[in-house]
Amino acid sequence: MRHPTFLITVVLAGLLALPGCKLVKNEELAKAKAEGGTQAGAGASAFDPDRMARDMWGPRIVPYLEAKAGPFTEVQALIARNPDEAGTRFGYREKPEGMPWTIASRFEGRIVAANTASRAATVDVDVDGDGTADAVVQIGPVIRGTALRDRLDFISFNAFTNQIDYAQFAKSLNTLMAETALAKLPREDLVGRKLSVIGVFPLDKPGGKPLVTPAVVTLGDKS
Incomplete structure (x- = not known):
């Protein structure tokens, strides 16, 4: 009876003898996936x-969103009257139908609630001064959705090799934004403070409080 070590040696030798066969380490596979793509050839x-x-x-990206963002109250009023008109004026969607508009807007308000127990933290912001929240702003560090990518009319799915690369770019945008615009934002004593935002949100639930992904954030005091 052959010893197991002998059998393993024979199998490995056979694999290495196959033309073009290459044993790839798990670390190399992980690195290739982390880089978002693979080499297709020399x-x-x-x-x-x-x-x-x-x-x-x-x-x-930031200058583009600063230029495209409409005043929040104006945007919301137009959404209430005609969502497609609001989308045409302040938003973008790559496909004419079947996808929600992604809107760019700017506002300043007071934080009336902070939900920071989760890594996907948010704050509720009162924009019109009535004491109730008008928008929910993501403050991370985990940022959900693809709104930042989807609002960019100069970024097309067709420019990417596949759906995975397209999704990876959206994730990279979210991560970069969190590391730059949100990194110094505290997680305590937020309620009552002013918050200025330039951000984007999907118009998937007209009439509800939008979930805003910020691009530019300024935190003020409580005065």
Whole structure:
């Protein structure tokens, strides 16, 4: 009877003898996935969603959203009258139908509630001064959804190799925003403080409080 060690050696030798066969370490596979892509051939470079997000964020994305963001009260009033008109004026959707608009807006208000127990933390903001929340703002560090990516009319799904790369870019944008715009935001003593936001939200529930993903955030005092 053959010893198990001998059998394992024979199997490995057979694998290495196969033409073109290469044993790939788990660490190498993990690294390839983390980089968001694989090399398709000689000279091909891996897709790097983090670098793409970094290169575009300051020079292009933030100025774009600052220019496109409409006043929150005006945006909400138009949504109540005609959601598609609001989407056409303040939003974007890559497909003409079947997808919700993603709206860009700006506002300043008071934080009336803070939900910071979860890593996907949020604050409720009163914009019109009546003491009740008008918007829910994500403050992370975990940011849900793809609204930042979806509001960019210069970023098309067709520019990406596949759905995975497209999703990875959205995740990289969320992570980068959290690390820059939200990193210094405290998690305590938020209620009552002013909050200024330029951000985006999907128009999937007209009439409800929008879930805003910020791009620019300024935290004020309680005075």
